[in-house]
Amino acid sequence: MSKEINKILELFPFSSGVSTDSRSVAAGNIFFALRGENFDGNNYARMALDKGALCAVVERDSEFGQRVLAAKFNPDYGTQADRDRLRRYILVESPLKAFQLLAKWHRKGFRIPVIGLTGTNGKTTTKELIKAVLSKKYRVVATEGNLNNSIGVPMTLFRISMSTQIAVVEMGASHPGDIEELVNVALPNFGLITNVGKAHLLGFGSYEGVKKTKGELYDFLQEHSGTVFLNVDNPELFKMVDDRPGINPITYGVKHQEVEVLPVTAHDPYLRIKIGGVVVNTHLVGSYNVDNVLAAIAIGEHFGVPTQECYAAVSEYVPTNNRSELKKGKHNLLVVDAYNANPTSMKVSLANFGKTEFKNKGVILGDMRELGEYSASEHREIIDILSKMDLKKVVLVGKEFGAQKGYASEIGCGENFEFFEDVEALKESIQKTHPKNYTLLIKGSNGIRLQSILTEF
Secondary structure (H helix, E strand, O other): OOHHHHHHHHHHHHOOOEEOOOOOOOOOOEEEOOEOOOOEHHHHHHHHHHOOOOEEEEEOOOHHHHHHHHHHOOOOOOOHHHHHHHOOEEEEOOHHHHHHHHHHHHHOOOOOOEEEEEOOOOHHHHHHHHHHHHOOOOOEEEOOOOOOOOOHHHHHHHOOOOOOOEEEEEOOOOOOOHHHHHHHHHOOOEEEEOOOOOOOHHHHOOHHHHHHHHHHHHHHHHHOOOEEEEEOOOHHHHHHHHOOOOOEEEEEOOOOOOOEEOOOOOOOOOOEEEEOOEEEEOOOOOHHHHHHHHHHHHHHHHOOOOHHHHHHHHHHOOOOOOOOEEEEOOOOEEEEOOOOOOHHHHHHHHHHHHHOOOOOEEEEEEOOOOOHHHHHHHHHHHHHHHHOOOOOEEEEEOHHHHOOHHHHHHOOOOOOEEEEOOHHHHHHHHHHHOOOOOEEEEEOOHHHOHHHHHHHO
16 A cells, blocks of 8 residues: 555544535545546645645646645745645545545444445435335435445445444446446445346446446455345346355345235325235335335345334335425426436336326436437337327437437327427427426436426426
């Protein structure tokens, strides 16, 4: 380990925490100058020190880092205050790697269960349900929102303290190796993959690439004799665990547990399930959430949360993140699953919506992004599904759906199919037509920004 990393480790116990944002850095923080597509934290390192940061971890090869390095070797540089400031810069090859190493070192200081959670769909909802269930008995640290990437995972780990009893760490991926990187920071001893499906195919290259990357969580747990919470009804997940001897599986599943998914009505549209004769109510829309609920209950029961308390936690949880929410708009009823979309989740949502008893059903769907060469065929497949549904209104937003407008005409889609290049064009139309008395499923990739139209309805 380098001298610079050792210095960070030595300073951390005397710091007031970490920061990656110079705008909100607090006195005594260790500031990490991270780079992103639209920002370069190295340019704000001095600002962080001026705000009272204990030190600033800077990229050695950045333009700012090279200026700092030159100044450190110049005995005549600046005033005494300038030279004192120089000593508070720590130059490293990669501030992100240093950030992750410090988070890993911090996590190693706690002998607690750490549950690593990934999957194509349902990660965040499942994480929130797990947190709700475990919080009935434990003090839980869980990923906030969807901060599940190379920066968000360390941020979650830094929130672990002496009072924490269990941590739930959500891990996202869009490229091969992403999960391997994150598990080697979080060091989970328990794991859950919600499912594997078609998402981020541009980054993964194929569905097999998705499975391999999600499976990196299982690889880590196999190597470290960890425990997996396994939906045994899912043949892909079952095989992935079966192919990795040495993993300890704890099983759940609708068929496995003889769970009954109760019918929904327009007056009672939320998911209800019967487990062992007991009806468990939820505030979630969509039968596809049953696996997420059962995963949370299985984890709660494993860690000694009484079963009735698990059921109560599930019943009390109300989604607030544009995932599986039922909202009453000004003039329409909205089924909002607008945070993200991929072919797997889109098909499941449409299948569930098609079974509901709502009147005047319609959909507003946004492009499914990051599908690469599969994009055209996957968007055509969604149009095929829509053409067979009993829908009064079909609104498709984005260039990928727009590119299939001719295909929609070829297969006989009627005037109820509307195409808009972007959400702004859709807003203009809504403000002119004022649609009323529909029940609308709203779903699309986050970048389409369908969340911004919710107040229009």
